[in-house]
Structure formats: C-alpha cells, structure tokens
Amino acid sequence: MAVGSDFSLGSVDTALTPAERFAEFLQTRGKRITRQRRVIVDYVASRHEHFDAEQLLADLRKTREGATASRPTVYRTLAEMVDAGLLNKMVLDGRAVYEHDYGYPQHDHLYCTGCRKLIEFSSDEVAKIRDAVAARHQFRAQSHRLLVSGLCADCRSSKSRTRHQDRI
Amino acid sequence: MAVGSDFSLGSVDTALTPAERFAEFLQTRGKRITRQRRVIVDYVASRHEHFDAEQLLADLRKTREGATASRPTVYRTLAEMVDAGLLNKMVLDGRAVYEHDYGYPQHDHLYCTGCRKLIEFSSDEVAKIRDAVAARHQFRAQSHRLLVSGLCADCRSSKSRTRHQDRI
C-alpha cells in the first residue's frame, strides 16, 4: 500500500513516533495523556536497549529530576505500552524485560547466562518452522520466541568469574 | 559407542531409571537419600505431563497419605533434579513449570494462551538454526527454547470464554 512519506528513518507502518502512537492508543481507549505517561514513553523511545521496570524507574529518577513516576505507575504504563504494541515483554530469570516492538522487525535472542546480555538476531526460517508446526497441530500461532542460552564471547574468556544462573 | 542392553524401552544413555540416576547423583554429591526425595522422584517419574511445584505438592498430599513432603522440600528437591539433569525447568506466566529431561529427546513447545496447555513438538531445524546463529556471534550455545504461543484447536472454537493472559 502506498504510504505518503517525507520522513527519514522508519520502515513500513512507522508513520507515527512511539509517543504519537501511544497517544492515539490512549485516546481510542478513553485514557488520558498524563505527565507520567509522557515521561515514560519519551524515555523508552530514546533508549534502544532491553530494560526492566526497576532500571527504568531508577533511570527516570537519575535523569531530570521531577520527571519521575512512581513504581506502580511505571508498571501500569509498561503494561499499556505492551497493549499498544509499542513494547514487547519477555521474562528472564524471574523478571520482565522489555524491548521495542514498533517498527522493529521480528527477531529472536541469544542470552548470555554469564552477564545476562541479550543479543538480537533474526532468521525467517524460525517463522517458517513455527507456521509449519502450528498447522500440523491445528494451532493458531500468534507469536513465538526463540531464546538461545549460552555464553557470549566476553564471558567465554573470563569464565567462572560470575556465578551462573539457571539456564532459562 | 556400544552399550550392553537387555532392557526394553529407553534410548541411548537411559540405562538407569530416574530414581537410580537421582540416587547416583546424590551420592556423588555427598547428599542423602531420604524418604521425601524418594517420594518426589518416584512421583515425578510416574507422571508424564508438565507440572509445577504447587501441583506436585497438592498431588503428593492427595495420593497415599503420609507420603508427603513440605513445600520447601519440594522446591529444594526439584532444584536438585534439575541439577541432576532429570528435569527441565521453564518459566511461564510467572511460575516455573517442569518436564522430564532424562532420556527424552530435545523438543520445543506450542503454548496455548487460552488453557495454558503445552504441546510438544520437535524439529531438528531449530537446532541447526541455533548453531548457525551462535557460530556467527562467537557464542557458545548451551541450550535453546522455542515457544510458539497462540490458541490450540479447542480454544479456537470456544473463543473469548477464558481471559487471555500476556502472550509470553
């Protein structure tokens, strides 16, 4: 479908900034655009790494003072952003980790059990396998997640330094 | 390598029953074979479905009375069985779910977000993708997990009845 465009970055479907898309989402739900929700979307949009709720909370407090939000609000807003399709949530070692999911291509992760780093990769073969398997089981696949656990290059050299967690 | 065998079921490496393997594991660790540990391995070995700690606890209490174990002991023993390579642990919707990992072939899962059922499938292509990707990132892959979320055949018919959880 032809999409008029005179903006630089961004691929198909990414006509709005995350903040705009969130505002749109909130409006269609009769929800309000508050200072806290704005602070949170802006902050998240400016980051490009994976993060968890506590990190976000701490970072907000470190940055411009006053521009904070309470813990419950952070959790509530993150959940809304997942609903809005802006964020992706995944659970590692018992805590939820978020990443962008708007205008980002589908991908999977390598997870280093040494330093807990997440490395993204994509392979359309995974999607093919997913669909083939789903079809075979009369299953309607909505999403998938492939997590490969192991040790990253850095941690392979400096082994046995950090305590190793459960694999997944 | 050639393995002498005059036992029926079981593939490569499965010379011992789970209980025997666990006993072996405990001995090499200077740990003791107690009534509770025995009850738990036996129970787990007799089941073939996925289960979580609370289920196991409840089931133990329902079955032959007296043959129980406390919650802390159940958690402790499950962790040991994971260590021993008898069980595999995975976290879904915030709780740990276990499955056999001894003499069982590597496989992945379809997860129904409607009824929380897990359906196993296996595809060696996943392992190939894993190894290729790991190599490309100088990563040492130790394990992987592919989880395809969606709706199973049953839940597709009776839609919108059950509340839908987070995808993964």
Place this chain on the structure above:
DNA sequence: TTGTCTGCAAACACTTTGCACTTTT
C-alpha cells in the same frame, strides 16, 4: 465538573531462607 490517574501502603504469588529438630549414614 467528571471521571481517570497517581502514589502510597499494603497485598500478592511464588520461591527461598534461618533455625531447631529429625534422620540418614
């Protein structure tokens, strides 16, 4: 003004831990 949102404190679900007592070795 009206109804939503926020922050606080308290509640939560699941899991782990300190410790006195029990049990295996």
Place this chain on the structure above:
DNA sequence: AAAAGTGCAAAGTGTTTGCAGACAA
C-alpha cells in the same frame, strides 16, 4: 555420633491493587 535434611515460620522478589487525593478532559 556426625553431618545432612526437614518443616515451620518468616523473609524475599518482582509485581499488583485498594483507595483518597490530584489532575486531564
């Protein structure tokens, strides 16, 4: 007898909720 294991109750995590006051529409 010595060392490890158990169960209880209590403490942890990470996350969610009830509610009174604050605020966007």
